Amino acid sequence: MNKPVEPNSFRTGPDEQGMFGIFGGRFVAETLMPLILDLQEKWEEAKNDPSFRAELDSLNAHYTGRPSPLYFAERLTEHLGGAKIYFKRDELNHTGSHKINNCLGQILLARRMGKTRIIAETGAGQHGVASATVAARFGYPCHVYMGATDVERQAPNVFRMKLLGAEVTPVMSGHGTLKDAMNEALRDWVTNVESTYYLIGTAAGPHPYPEMVRDFQSVIGNETKEQLMAAEGRLPDMLVAAVGGGSNAIGLFYPFLDDKDVQIVGVEAGGKGLEGEEHCASLTAGAPGVLHGNRTYLLQDGDGQIKEGHSISAGLDYPGIGPEHSWLKETGRVEYVPIMDTEALEAFQLLCRVEGIIPALEPSHALAEVVKRAPKMGKDQTIVMNLCGRGDKDVFTVGKHLGFEL
């Protein structure tokens, strides 16, 4: 594909059709289309309504605990011997990850639309937990679809969702992972379209979800900009974040896209290696296609059948990616690289020992890239990495890989 002409701004998308270049759009069944248009209208109203913003800001501050700290990782910086490393600590949020930022925004929108029931899909369970949390907080019944494989490997999160009053349906179709959970959530939505709000967990799906989720998650990047300015008096040299669907990454990246001197790196799940089938690197090893309401890079075969991805991290185990990331790749603004399961595992352990922080496996991928890059950079340079989730949910998985009986 030809490289598009570099735009004057990387912050103007999507267009009125919901497209970022050729990516995005509204590829949904007619049953859902009137609702998607209604959602878009309500979202336009909400984002221009100061009272909507004020309520969300207040919840972010008092319920989630924002702003999350920007932490200078002194010991890790010394250990790697290069650039100064800062962590944006969204793992300290209520519910333990960045997912709550988006869920609070969307639940306010659901209430505005007069919906009476919330559905969500989840992979690692972080989004399911965040959805169940906001549904409990606002008094909505919540139904979470989760791949049967994920239900098994993320049992603590399943229990948390149930404690919060959500109903969890294990999805048996396909390989029982995030993609299949999303198919099933879409089937529920098309059936219960009048009453139900679909709380999508990542910056993907039909327009306006990618834009909406990005805007709710941009609180991460906006805070980072202010906090680093206070700490260092300047912008970072590099941003690093893990990308599954890509919501934590776009949240950090978006406010910096027009700051041309800031190098931006997205880290995909390289799984067991890109030469085989067992990875989730849709941008590095996939091709453009249409799935779950948008055109984006997908892992697929030559007949357009979607492949099952693999990652040690259930949260990165999705064969697609948010459409804005596809566009940022095509325009060259963001560099996307794969990190293997084994590299993520090593980074996970390193952070535990050097900084006393147990990270989730998702940001452990971003950390593994930081470990590669920081030593090659000057000591006067800075990297900000999004530490988007805590690792409590992953200790069983990691224990198993390290041969530790739990």
Next chain:
Amino acid sequence: MTERMDRQFARLRDEGRPALVTFVMGGDPDYETSLAILKRLPAAGADVIEVGMPFSDPMADGPAIQAAGLRALRAGQSLAKTIAMVDEFRKHDSDTPIVMMGYYNPIYVYGVERFLSDAKQAGVDGLIIVDLPPEMDEELCVPALKADLNFVRLATPTTDDARLPAVLANTSGFVYYVSMTGITGASIANTTAVGEAVTRIKRHTQLPVCVGFGVKTAEQARVIGRDADGVVVGTAIVQAIANTLDGDNKATSDTVEAVATLVGGLAAGVRASRLEAAE
């Protein structure tokens, strides 16, 4: 070609009965059996045939059609093979309209222009693409109409009068009314509401209106056929195929016959639907 479809609906209008539109998944349970079923359908009573293009992630389909798609894919079906099936079918039948139904991604990956040219060449008459609403018409609908293929649009209970003109604008061949908000294979709760919806759509278009999703029995076909210009049956046929398969999901000597028997009954249903109304 668009002409074969128009001719068929004109003929049925003259006969004073609705069309029986049958759906089968291309390549289910395997290419040869599926082709044999396809060839058998017109004689069994099908007036229009929808051939499903299997897709790994059929978001609007219930368990029966999901399973049919997976069986076909596991048996090696591809978009190219589904087109080839239609081509084979056309050697034996030049009257029964064929509509290919499925999701956009396999076509997008095949290449839109190449797909339209190959489908047209094979004798396909129209397309139904579930995940392409009118907002995305430039993708495939407009090129398909230029290539003289019908683009059959789905109208649903959520398509209100304000939106209906946009949905009908580039629709041709017939309008496919989805009887409920839901996935294929669920049950129709209210046939009266379906009749009213068909009447509402007919106020906006001259095109035939066919009703699908949830029609399973000859009796339902008869009742729906009072108001509709056609009745679409999919899940029941796909399930009839599934019921005859052996433990390894392979076809048996009953497979083709079971479909023919079911379709024969459904055909009698649609033929009876206007008799009572005329009484």
